[in-house]
Amino acid sequence: MNEYDGFRVERAGDVARITLDVPGKLNRVSMLARDQLRALFEELDREDDVRFVVLTGAGGAFTAGGDIAGFLERSPWQVSRLAENVAAPERCSKPVIAALQGYVFGVGFELALACDFRLATADVQLGLPEVTIGMIPGSGGTQRLARLVGLGRAKDIVMRGRRVPADEALALGLVTEVVDDLEAAVESLCGELRRLSPLALRMAKRVLDRSYDGPLHLGLEVEGLAYGLLRQTHDFREGVEAFGQKRPPEFTGE
Secondary structure (H helix, E strand, C coil): CCCCCCEEEEEECCEEEEEECCCCCCCCECHHHHHHHHHHHHHHHHCCCCCEEEEEECCCCCECCECHHHHCCCCHHHHCCHHHHHCHHHHCCCCEEEEECCEEECHHHHHHHCCCEEEEECCCEEECHHHHHCCCCCCCHHHHHHHHHCHHHHHHHHHHCCEEEHHHHHHHCCCCEEECCHHHHHHHHHHHHHCCCHHHHHHHHHHHHHHCCCCHHHHHHHHHHHHHHHHCCHHHHHHHHHHHHCCCCCCCCC
16 A cells, blocks of 8 residues: 555545545645655556546645745755646546635645636635745646636736635636535536546546647647547447437446
């Protein structure tokens, strides 16, 4: 069994759950944990029996951020490349769900932004407070946030280092849903996605992620090529036949 620095992973059926868990330190994410999370996401991506990955935190919080002292132990070159590790959920071809509650600060917010879905409880607070210690977000926070909410709103959040409550986060599109029961919401979302073609979900994620910041003509080209590839799959034929026969489709991922 692998030993991880400040988090654990559990598999239940087709769901792999990664739980940040550092009691007394609000689940701080160490420099080592960043490396380990990257390797774990790559491992889970290769496991055929895992269809969904859930990223959450223990003890009523997601995480209050990174191990600040750890930044001084790494070279400028190393810290300039931190975004590569935090992008692991985005690179994973499978749907990744961030289950958020309490504090979602710093690298925690950046990890959540790299996930596909963000479910949150009403007590959630999201923020990138790096400017308050003479730094800026360095693991993708400035870029993903600006692309998600726009440049002006991103400046307001980053340059003031302010906390975004649940209602505002929902209005800005920072979270997918605000829910009362986080576990039930995660299970419901997995159940909804489980009824869909794994191939179609992977392709949709890839097309959206690869082309969202490119020119329209390029995005349309990528979308069309992906559409043509899916046209040849068993799942698409099954979907068409099931639609015509008015029955639930039985997707196999082929």
